[in-house]
Amino acid sequence: MPALPQAFIDTLTGLPGYDAAAFLAVHQSPERITSVRLQPQKVQDVASVFPQLETTRVPWASGGYYLSTRPSFTFDPQFHAGAYYVQEASSMFLEEALRQTISAAAPLKALDLCAAPGGKSTLIQAALPAGSFLVSNEVIRPRAALLADNLSRWGTTDVVVTNNDPRDFSRLEGFFDLMVVDAPCSGSGLFRRDPEAVNEWSYDNVMLCSQRQQRILADALPSLKPGGVLIYSTCSYAREEDEQLLDWLMDHEQLVSLPLQLQPEWNIVATESPVHRAFGYRFYPDKVKGEGFFIACFRKAGEAVPPKKGKQKFTELPKKDAERVLPWLKPGADVRMMLHEGEVLLLSPAVAEDMPLLQQLYIRKAGVKAGQLTGKELIPDHQLALSTVISQDLPGVELTLEDALHYLRREDLRLGEPLKGWALMRFRGMNLGWAKILPNRVNNYYPKEMRILKSGMPET
Template identity: 35%
Template sequence: MELPQAFRERMKKLLRQDYADFIQSYEQARYYGLRVNTLKISVDDFLQIAPFALTPVPWTETGFYYGEADRPGKHPYHEAGLYYIQEPSAMAAAVALDAQQGENVLDLAAAPGGKATHIAAMMKQDGLLIANEIHPQRAGILSQNIERMGIRNAVVTNEKPAKLAKRFPGFFDRILLDAPCSGEGMFRKNPEAIDEWSPENVAQCALRQSEILDFAAEMLRPGGRLVYSTCTFSTEENEGTISRFLREHSEFELREMNLHQAFDHGIPVPDAVESISKTTRIWPHHVKGEGHYIAVMQKTSGETKMPKLAVGVKNKKLLQDFDRFANDTLTFVPEGKFILFGDQLYLLPENMPDMDGLKVIRPGWHLGTMKKNRFEPSHALALSLHAFDVKFRKSFASDSDDIHSFLKGEVLQATGPKGWYLVEVDGYSLGWAKQSGTMLKNHFPKGLRWK
């Protein structure tokens, strides 16, 4: 691997006696990981049905290594959202955030969604998760991954941090900033990042990170936790950024992390940043993963503020078609604040603030489409349901012809009462079909269908 000479010189100065081992790591194969989605399946149950040979990732109980030849993205379990394919070291950031049920949580730079979906699993569908991404295309990918993992309590926004900070001062219990960075830690995983690297880009990233951190600080309530992470080795972007932040924000202090047992911290940082020894570096020549940096900070003072809450649909007649669907198809009727997003019906998370004037991609749990005199359920609703949530279901084995036909969008032959059926793979929700006569008409989204 052709690493930039300037990068080599910087790393040699930083690592000293560890430099040779670090460079040698680039000659080794990268590691592959997936994280079990505990919103849909327990770790123990997944290990019983897993079609791959898995070994645990030591810093999270839901993470596992798999072999490069396994290709889990091509398995029906992936479409069912039973796991998220994620670089092993990247799993550590959400563990450090340690989001709890019922909290207000912000993932400030969330695409493509690995850390946001991990946070959501830890929240267990209870509380408010705002997952933000400033780039529109990446925000769309983030929204798709939120949907695939069956998350009900997430709002996806496409906003600048400055605009969010103005709207939500002192509101969030926890904030994760997985900051845009020079990507040095991902060179082995993403060689294209090498061509984009330069000392000038490192400096620009550090400036941008500091600005975003300032906005994050505004949005955290007193006593709240702010986790800053990057996938770079640069001291300017890591310890340097955190040192600057702590100097300018006396209301914050570093906290010890619960990950120290998993990582080797024997490499000193430059003297200019010796005051932040509590932060964590993940080195690819010490662990089975790529390079990461994590700092955990707590806000010790300030003011908690509650924004105006969102208002749901007041005209109950608009919900009659949905209520009819829920009574015919589900074993429960969703309750709470509903909102019409165009002709799309959503159920808002609890404590949902007023989002008027913000770019919102997904304002909560997507239930379906309000069509003339009928309601059509969304794919997101299907993926968020369990077998016990529905009255009618058809489950097929993951290696069956039927499940592959369903994923291709084909009609299945089946008998049963008319109505909406939850199609499952080995008992786990995959999508909708509608029984009519001896046919199970396929409603798996066209854009997701297998070829």
């Protein structure tokens, strides 16, 4: 990687836990860390997904694992099936922060404000108490599309993807119990993973990011209810984006800083903001098996605001139509079926209940799209294939690795199967998507926008 700029190194002097020699050495080392987090509703055993690799646990994440080498995720059908999410290990500490700051006794309404590409959203969804739901937001439209695709792979009915500016959330005053802001930052904590970012670093950009972070927080915090939890994080080492930002928060918002309990063997560095002594936590790649990261937690003070009601724009699916969809779902699946613009949506009860209010936002994806009902059949959607509520008894075809990659590239398939009609394409028992088997051909319904563009096979 390029040499670290001296101007950047100078800004690190005096930071809590900073060891100049060790920090520079780890950035000159060719070693790179690869970690993943399992989708617990689809996979429980990491060895079933990576039988050829050595794996070790990420100590602060229940489904997080380090991989001994980096496989080709593009050529792994299980990745496309949503079996796991490739996520940087330090950022998985969010799970531990949630465990220590939120109550598991009651369902929560959560917001991941700066969510793309989706790593923290998938983590939050898996960590929330039963009956909760998550609004996963991204302001930049192309990144919101990527976020929606990744959450479709994750497959749950309790997530709504929105494409809004943070100021739009002020319409939902006091609505959320939990707000996670992994703020856009100058990115110095990811220099090892993204060497190109080294050349883009400047102190002016650090200050620009700090101002942007302040605006984002000021715009969105009215939607966090009193008593709710704010978790703020960056992948920057800069004081201006970390400790000094915590002081800015406590100057301008009614917040109480929350300490976290750390295990000594984690080697996470506890820090405090210079004025208000707000608690923060720094991750250095020479101390932890991960990249640079910063996180802090707060509780909002003040009086609770009565919840607002909204008018439902989605309509409940008529009973006779709902009965046509039920055979596609797991027995007893706890979902509400809604109809929107001709599409059947499967929403968790919590999402369905608050959809009238959430409709004030620009919704990119709500729950799981089951498909379109015609006079004859349900034309199933790709989201249904990857969902955690789909029936296990639907017709399916187990593919070889070669055929699975043909399918994921949206190429022609020759299956030689006696099945007819809609069938799930599977790899190692995991659903990849739909095909329609006709007497003389197989129609591949894998989404064009999600197909693999690379040719070839994975290295063995």
